[in-house]
Amino acid sequence: MVLHPADPLTSLAHGIGSQHDLPISPFYAFAGAFAALFVSFLALGLLWSTSRFRGERSGLALPAALQRVADAPATRTALRGLGLAAALAVLLYLLLGPDDPAHNPAPGAVYVLLWVGLVPASLLLGPVWRLLNPLRTLHHLLSRALRRQDPDTGPGHHRPVPVRIGQWPAAAGLFGFTWLELVAPEPASTTTLLIAITAYATGQLLLAARFGERWFDGGDAFEAYSTLLARLSPLGRRSDGRLVLRNPFHGLDATPERPGLVATVCVLLGSTAYDGFSDNPSWINALQTSPLGRTPTATIGLIASIALVATLYCLCAAATRLVSGPHPGPLTAFAHSLVPIALGYLIAHYFSLLVVEGPRTVSMALGTDNAPEPVPPLGPGGLAALQVVAVVTGHVLGVVAAHDRSVRLFPPARAVAGQLPLLALMITYTIGGIGLLLN
16 A cells, blocks of 8 residues: 555556645534524525426526537537547557556546546536447447347337336446545556456446437446436426526436435445545555455445445435424435535545646656646645535535425425434534545
């Protein structure tokens, strides 16, 4: 284990370059977080008595000409071609490039440009991976080729995806990717990445051949990841298909309550929490001295982190049901409120990685490996403030989303009281999140 690697790209072994001893007072960080959560909770309880979010029915329609361009077959084809070309370039670098992340852009393309870059891209532009997804494109091309050979293999012969499956495959895929990034012995090795990409792509294409293109909606980990983050994008579509500008809370409120939604969000939260804890000296010592070995111990740690996040949320949902009354879907009813929390954690943990390693990866891909070292846009103090603000803001947005859903589902007398377990959950998550930042 390398605690402070000399080569910045070796930080890909655990996902991000860590920030230790951030120049911010723990007292002020925790006090500010508690004040923000309590003030927002009290203000919502006093001033917000009816639901204000309208899901997919809201939004200001954008000009028809802009929608025609966005929905034009040429635009869709160009984006599909761009995604497929980028995927082929990564494969060529993995096959022909050196097995050294300092001189091969493929690991950075996967762990930085894809995994981290999808966060701002989805927030600004909506569910972009659905349009860029090379697996969708390959499935489309293979389906067309098979239909030419056998007309009886059209879309009508695909089986419907069982409703109970929901987003569980995406949650499993996200866990597999975070395990590869944070636990695998050599995550940046070209061999490791080739095996992982080949296995994942093969499985996805076989399942899409059985269930059709709709499989990718809840079966592809990166598409579900991008779509979930895009719920907070100001760009969206109304239920009538119009492209609109909207309050991001409306898009968040429209998050489908599908099986596996809670698991997907908990994987995002738990894996990011493990990433923040994995550089703690006590955990590094535990990995080095564990009789099970580093990889099994790290796997247990990752699973335990995700399980802890999920257990706390399930206990909160059960307590909410006891206080507010029965509800047919207590687990999924408030799962959307965890999305802004996950986003806050992602920004706090991965911002520095994207702005430093992203340009380096692009420089290597363009053949300018000797380009000047990228300079971080924020100093230690600015980065510390950004991280704390991101975590706290994510939790405050989660409180707002949960309150609006609560006043819609429960009688006024029970709506505020039913949020006390959610407030306790937000405080617990906040303590953990800021504690990891100040590790």
